[in-house]
Amino acid sequence: MSTQKPLKVGIIGAGGIARHYHIPSYLRSGNMQIAAACDISNEALEQIRADHGVHKLVNDYLELLECDLDIVSVCTSNDMHHPVVMAAIERGIDIYCEKPLALTLAEAREMYEAAQEKGIKTGVNFSHRRTPAAQLAKEIISSGVLGDIHYVSAVYAAGSPNYAKHLGSWRNDRARAGFGGLGDMGSHMIDMMLWWLGTDITAVAAQMSTVIKECVSHETGQPMPVTTEDHGNFIVQYANGALGYFCGSYMFTGRGYDQRAEVYGTEGGLMYNQQRPYELDVFLPPEALKKYVIVRHGGTPDTPYTTIHVPERLHGSLPGIVGQRRTVLMDFVDAYRADGPFQFSPNFYDGMQVQQVLEACQISQTTRRWVDLPL
């Protein structure tokens, strides 16, 4: 039996990600108590009470932050990340915040610097780092077997069959979301490539478009203008000289959640596709390939790359829970409980780095020029 005291968690923003990711992740971590939840919507709070038996439910996040809490999960629309985080830092509460960290780089910097100053433990939910094939790609790239990396391409798109007729939400309102497809989806890939490559982005050139200019608001039932981009893509230069292409979009019609990345080095390459989370397509030197179980041999003109199985040690399987994997938030909780200095990534620094790239994209789109980093 654990001798540690249960960690007390507060949830701010009781929508989809809070109910389907944060709360289950905390509960699977064991010895956690969801002490309180906050939302401006009573319907969302009722759902949390019904699903998870949380009894302290409030509408005002400042009231929630008065509770005795170890950690607060920030799961609101993006516009509220900054005010909620700054108030939590002031009260000395540790923070796990949703992505993108903020609306702007100035906000993200303020959040990072204030957290540093107060010694607050932070995490940002770049949740896709836990995809087993992404873990394997990180392992292979970090081992150096691909040689000098010179090119990456990374795409993350949502593709419903009828996006053109979708109901609008805060995600389509720049004042509440900051960015649309490029920031919402693309932020995951910016983070993933920074994590995989371990080298900074030094320049960006972007283009964005709002294809569907008006939709019907899910909240009011009235027409609303779409002020975020539906689609964005950009090219980058890395500090090590590598080049890259990124795309974040809501408009890959009919493709579902389409997340792919390719990395090419002087000695090898890999192709990652999240729709096949337990496999990776690779071209590796024979010695490196020997370490992995081969699903399908490559080396032919039609199938030049070899498909390998992601080793079980990287699956993040949860004993006794079929079909669910460890999450980045569970890793945060483990790091939180570990002895010694707190060490965890993705944290507010990583969130700020991603925000910087997004901001550079916005400047590039507006000025139609390359933008150098750091800003």
Ligand SMILES: NC(=O)c1ccc[n+]([C@@H]2O[C@H](COP(=O)([O-])OP(=O)(O)OC[C@H]3O[C@@H](n4cnc5c(N)ncnc54)[C@H](O)[C@@H]3O)[C@@H](O)[C@H]2O)c1
């Ligand atoms: N990491 C991921 O893979 C992932 C996936 C989905 C969403 N997200 C992020 O999670 C956040 C929430 O997304 P969602 O899909 O759950 O949205 P959602 O609209 O389902 O939920 C957001 C909730 O925040 C509440 N809220 C808004 N303002 C508030 C305030 N002032 N005080 C308290 N509650 C407030 C809303 O009422 C709503 O219930 C966003 O930042 C989004 O980018 C991340």
